Amino acid sequence: MYPPQFKYLRAGNLKEVLEIINSHDDLTVLAGGQSLLPLLKLRMIAPTELLDLNFVNELKYIKYEEEVIKIGAMVTHKNIYENKLIKEFVPVLSETAHNIGDLQIRNRGTIGGSIMEADPHADYLPTLMVLDAKVKLKSLNGERVVSVEDFIIGPFQTSIEKGELLTEVIVPKNNYKFLIEKYARRKGDFALALLVIMADLSDNSINDLRIAVGSQDPKPIRLREIEEIVKGKKVEDIDVDNLALKLKERLNPLQDIHGSSEYKKYLTTALFKRMVIKLFEKEIKKEES
Numbered sequence: 001m002y003p004p005q006f007k008y009l010r011a012g013n014l015k016e017v018l019e020i021i022n023s024h025d026d027l028t029v030l031a032g033g034q035s036l037l038p039l040l041k042l043r044m045i046a047p048t049e050l051l052d053l054n055f056v057n058e059l060k061y062i063k064y065e066e067e068v069i070k071i072g073a074m075v076t077h078k079n080i081y082e083n084k085l086i087k088e089f090v091p092v093l094s095e096t097a098h099n100i101g102d103l104q105i106r107n108r109g110t111i112g113g114s115i116m117e118a119d120p121h122a123d124y125l126p127t128l129m130v131l132d133a134k135v136k137l138k139s140l141n142g143e144r145v146v147s148v149e150d151f152i153i154g155p156f157q158t159s160i161e162k163g164e165l166l167t168e169v170i171v172p173k174n175n176y177k178f179l180i181e182k183y184a185r186r187k188g189d190f191a192l193a194l195l196v197i198m199a200d201l202s203d204n205s206i207n208d209l210r211i212a213v214g215s216q217d218p219k220p221i222r223l224r225e226i227e228e229i230v231k232g233k234k235v236e237d238i239d240v241d242n243l244a245l246k247l248k249e250r251l252n253p254l255q256d257i258h259g260s261s262e263y264k265k266y267l268t269t270a271l272f273k274r275m276v277i278k279l280f281e282k283e284i285k286k287e288e289s
């Protein structure tokens with residue numbers, strides 16, 4: 001199916017983009033287009049105007065400043081995966097980008113576009129939540145910085161305001177041990193279950209543990225209540241079955257053609273147990289050696 005007709009707009013710099021966004025009402029922004037174009041073809045959205053950001057080089061950068069990685073909204077998944085700064089300072093984000101879709105999607109899709117879509121099944125959001133990442137939103141009136149956790153308010157819904165554009169993703173440096181589990185029908189598909197766990201482990205103790213889950217609730221969730229249970233405890237004192245039960249009670253997956261709510265809960269809980277055991281066993285073996 002062909003997309004509906006629309007007026008194509010193109011800007012060469014960020015100032016032009018903000019001016020266009022501020023003065024046009026029925027406008028959709030095009031980043032990588034890997035999610036937007038299928039929606040247009042299915043007539044799920046029908047904007048009268050489309051603004052292309054691909055010629056705005058001001059939004060294509062990765063830099064390290066004051067213990068944080070700053071990523072322009074138009075940086076592709078492929079560049080995030082391959083970038084040396086990200087591999088060194090936030091390797092979990094590099095691994096997340098590598099798991100997205102196929103090569104074509106990674107070449108065209110952007111981190112800003114993925115965040116703005118706010119798909120509860122998408123890869124980036126759980127990782128950005130455990131990293132305490134933030135987004136920068138600019139308009140002609142100024143700018144504001146919001147945590148990713150607060151920015152995503154529901155399925156395909158964000159807290160962006162009229163006239164604003166997501167211009168930057170701000171990720172604090174983090175070299176914690178991490179595990180990512182993504183269960184999908186086929187490699188490259190959106191996940192039926194998605195978990196990210198990061199841990200600061202030393203002297204057989206859990207100094208910090210961060211857990212986020214995607215593909216379950218209407219939005220990805222950071223499981224802070226479970227994190228607090230284990231902080232400061234010895235690895236051998238952790239009751240993994242009890243943690244898994246608390247995680248299962250927190251989940252609220254929607255039933256769809258891919259599985260029932262109970263199936264998705266079971267799947268996510270099983271992945272969680274496997275990940276925690278694997279993460280903690282590594283620490284125990286290190287201490288024994």
